[in-house]
Amino acid sequence: MSASPADALCLGIDTGGTYTDAVLWSEAAGIVAKAKSLTTRHDLAEGIAGAADAVLTRAGVPHGAIRLVSMSTTLATNALVEGQGGRVGLVMVGFGPEDLGRDGLSGALGTDPVIFCPGGHDVHGNAAELSLEALEAALPELEKSVTGVAVAAYFAVRNPAHEIAVRDLVRARTRLPVTCSHELTSKLGGPRRALTTLLNARLISMIDRLIDATEDFLRRRGIEAPLMVVRGDGALVTAAFARTRPIETILSGPAASLVGARHLTGLDDAVVSDIGGTTTDIAVLDRGQLRLDPEGATVGGMRTMVEAVAMRTFGLGGDSEVTLRDRSLSTRVELGPRRLVPLSLAAMHHAGTIDKALSRQLLSPTASRLDGRFAMRTGMPEGAASGLSVTESRLYMQIGDVPEALDRLLVSTSQIATLNRLVARGLVHIAGFTPSDAAHVLGRQDNWNPAVARLGAQLMARRRNAMGQPAAETAEAFSELVLAAVTRRSAEMMFETVFAADGLEEDAPASHALVQRALDRNGGMARFSISLDRPVIGLGASAHLHYASLPPLIGNACEIAPDADVANALGAVVGQVRVSAEARVSQPEPGVYRINAGEWLEDFGTEEEAMAAAEQAARAMASELAGRAGTDHARIEVSRDIRDAVIEGERSLVEAFIVATAAGRPRVAS
Structure with a gap:
């Protein structure tokens, strides 16, 4: 090398x-x-x-x-x-069922199994008694019904011994992959650590x-x-x-x-918006630097402990689900957050099936909410369907690789929820009308099947609002509404992102009536205006399509670089390799200075000895991590955060954090 x-x-x-x-x-x-x-x-x-x-x-x-x-x-x-991922078993050591209600853990867990075991540690790393009887009893069933195991123990970041014991037991008795919370983060906050670990285990197979x-x-x-x-x-x-x-x-x-946008444009201050098929990702460039989210990345409404670029991800893209707001007096297009397979794309492989079903539905005198929707398997291995309920399994067996029209597949309203659970498991795709189809109808995109897209638009256009009027007069008119909705929602998301960066996240959502009036630009006796203080860098293959009408809404320019469609690649x-490692020094009792560095705990008699050993340990861990992460020539920088207190004139160490960061270009082939 x-x-x-x-x-x-x-x-x-x-x-x-x-x-x-x-x-x-x-x-x-x-x-x-x-x-x-x-x-x-x-x-x-x-x-x-x-x-x-x-x-x-x-x-x-x-x-x-x-x-x-x-x-x-x-x-x-x-x-x-989209709420997808494998089924995971969560093992919580030293926690109780009431802890599931914190930090969104219960919602993220859903119907996945959880096992509670006595044990855990205190803030100084001292152990409570560990019992793994409940886990041992559950392992035979877990091995058959989950794709991985996540482990979170009380104060594992102070002493990971109980997480390691659980990990060793699961590996000895099963072939399931295991993720421990202390391997992912050194931050306190047990339920959020458990959430992060659960999501990690859910994503391993993907x-x-x-x-x-x-x-x-x-x-x-x-x-x-x-x-x-x-x-x-x-x-x-x-x-x-x-x-x-x-x-x-x-x-x-x-x-x-974000790295690619800065490289392509050279702009130091900008709002970067990358619109893809499923999501739009928006971040702010400040003085040429990538801003990291100090609280951890938030995705799909879940706050994790993952250090990531301060970026907001919205369920809006070219393949977003297009629906109409129920009981609205006028046509209100709603988008996402779920991704559908565009009808025009599905027809590339199943043209006869798709267009025949759409034509049949257009001949019906009444419109149905299931019109223009199809279900088909994603092609996941059979093992991925483990743990399905009886009703889920029965419906899954009726779905094949060829798209099946939902109005023929589903026989009751309750089956819609069952189908949605199969989609969430990543086992089934839904095909339906999307902004990509709208672009095909209007001739602004031509790589898939425009005829099938137009049939889908006709079905959507004839849907009725609360006044009994059709959503649009023609397929073209409905498609214009959809693309205008994408641009408008994009502008709203950009303002939501900068509101959050300005600290206004709770007080000034883009849905606020005053923000909406400012975006409408049609005023009243009280007139409002709103604009960004910096240009937008538009990324993604469809950025030129959806952002062409953006400048009047944001009050600033939108720059789309010639290679914006491949900025991610x-x-x-x-970029370069960058990893960090942390060692912590605390004083559990007078005259005892305890180092916690990864899986190593040791007591020292003086603060100076402990601090020197902690820095050495942090450097060694960062160097080892950098080698595993892919660089042979890492530069290592060390920072110290020392927190102390003075009581009756005597200084006492509360805790100190020593962080070593290693960075370098990746090794390449000779």
Whole structure:
């Protein structure tokens, strides 16, 4: 291995919810070539191979010339926004059922099983008695019904011994992957640690599939270059590192897009908005720096302990579900947050099935809420369907690989909720009308089937509002309403993001009547105006389509770079490895200074000895992490946060945090 020369060719890949992008880049030449391919969720290797092969062909370079491969992804982000992921068993040591009600843990857990075991530690790392009888009794059933196990113990960040005991027991008795909370964060707050760990375990199989698909593609093409993955803070880590901590890849794609946006435009101050197929990710660039969220990333309404770019993710994209607000006196288009397979895309593989069903529904004298909707399997392995209820299993067996019209599939209203649970498990796709279909109807997009898109628009247009009037007179008129709604909602989301950055999140949502009046620009006796203080950088393949009418709404310019459609893939290769490790020194009793560094606890007789040993431990952990994360030449910086108190003239150490941060460019193939 050696340091990367300026002309080393790097392959960047971004696997999004709809498209997989690829770029070939070198420091000396910039972007050499770029390409896109549809993301194939049932077999991610197809989409990866399609994009990567295309970019290599366009560049005309041999596969052996690739020195580094780096990837970003929105799959983890999309899964959390859409409520998807594997079924997980949560083991909580030292906690009780009442703790599930904190920090959104109960909502995130859903119907997944939870086991409570006595044990845990106090704030100084002293242990309570541990009993794993409940876990031992539950393991046979867990092995059959879940895809992974998450472990959170009381004050595990002060002493992880009980989490390690649980981990060792699960690994000895089952083949299930195990995630422990102390491996992911050193922050206090047990229920939120448990939430973060639960989500990590839920995402392991998804990220494993992505990395396996990428490694298989590289192997088949003879590309012997290191594979890196972008974390949510924009840093790069090795694929092996990412496999164990997939939760850190939430906001991976958005973070890469922010890095790519700065690289493409050179703007230091901007609002960066990346609209994809499933989500829109918005962040603020300040003086050229990526701002990290000190409270942890929030995705899908869940606040995690993952250090990530301060970015807000909204369920809005080209493939967002289009619905009409019930009982509205006028046509009100609502979008997302769920992603649908666009009708025009589904028809590319099932044209006869889709258009026949849509034509049949148009002949019916009455409109149905199920019109224009289809269900089909995602292609997940059969094992992914473990743990289904009887009603879920019965409906799942009726759904195949060919889209089935919902008005023929579902025989009762209650089955809609059952179907939605199958979608949330990632087992079933719903196809329906989306903004991408609207763009096809209006001739602003032409890569899929516009005729089927128009049939879908006709079905939506004839739906009635509370006044008995059709939603729109024509398919084209309805499609215009949908695209206008995307632009308007995009502007609202941008203002919500800057309101939060200004500290106004609770007091000034974009839905506030005064904000809405300002956006409408039609005033009254009291006139309002609203604008951003900086331009917008629009990213994503459809940014030019949805952001063309944005400037009047935001009161500023919107810049769309020539390569904005592959900013994520570019950001994946221009970043660097960055990891940190923390050691803590506390004083559990006078004259005793205790170090807690990872899984190491030790007492010292003086503060000076403890602080020196803690810094040495933090440096060693950061260096080891940097090597695992993919760099051989890390620069290490150490910071200290010492908290003390003076009581009756005597200074006493409360606690000290020593953080070592290691950074460097990733290693590349010789």
